[in-house]
Structure formats: C-alpha cells, structure tokens
Amino acid sequence: MRSLIPISLAVLAGCTTTTRPVSVPLVSAPVRPTGLQAVLGQPAQALIAAFGTPALDTREAQARRLQFRSGICVLDAYLYPPEGGGEAKVTYLDTRLPDGRDIDRASCVSALKAAHGGK
Secondary structure, rough: OHHHHHHHHHHHHHHOOOOOOOOOOOOOOOOOHHHHOOOOOHHHHHHHHHOOOOOOOEOOEEEEEEEEEEOOOOOEEEOOOOOOOOOOOOEEEEEOOOOOOOOOOOOOHHHHHOOOOOO
C-alpha cells in the first residue's frame, strides 16, 4: 500500500494544469441618456430631439422654460447658462399629470419619449 502512494502522487502531479488569464478587449457601446439623464444637464436641442417641438418655449432674463406634453403628462424643463457663460442646460424639471396631480419624473420622461417615437 505504501508503494502506491508515491505512484499516485506522481500521477496526480502530472494531471495538474495551470491556467493563464486571457485578455479580452473591452468594447464600449455609445451611451444614450435614459430616464432623468435624458433631461437633466441637456441643452434645448437635445430635448427637442427627444420629445419634439415644445408646447411652450418661454424666456425670462437668462432662464428658459421648455414645456413638453403628452396625453400622459406635462414636463417643464428649466434651462440656465453656466456661471461662466455658455449654452443653457436643464438644471431643474417639474412633471405632472395633465390634471395637475403629481407623477414620477422618470415615468413622465419615458412616456414623453414613447409618445415621440422612442427616439
């Protein structure tokens, strides 16, 4: 029995394999804003591309409000230029149902995108 142990160990030692890590290149797909990211921090032309022509486009001093509507909800996006100047971007948004009741902001953004063809 003792003579089988060294032979068994020798056989097992020959059966071991080592694996080396394999490098796999990372491929990144273009990131499309979703949910609130499709609105917050975006310029006016991005909103128009996502939701179509605004129902209202009002300006007061340097602020701009774009309003988008669907049968499901109303979204008001407030755009302000950065402190050092430059293109105005959405810093705040408000959403509501057409009858004025509250609706989740991300749900409204999704509904408006779907109403505009999901673009």
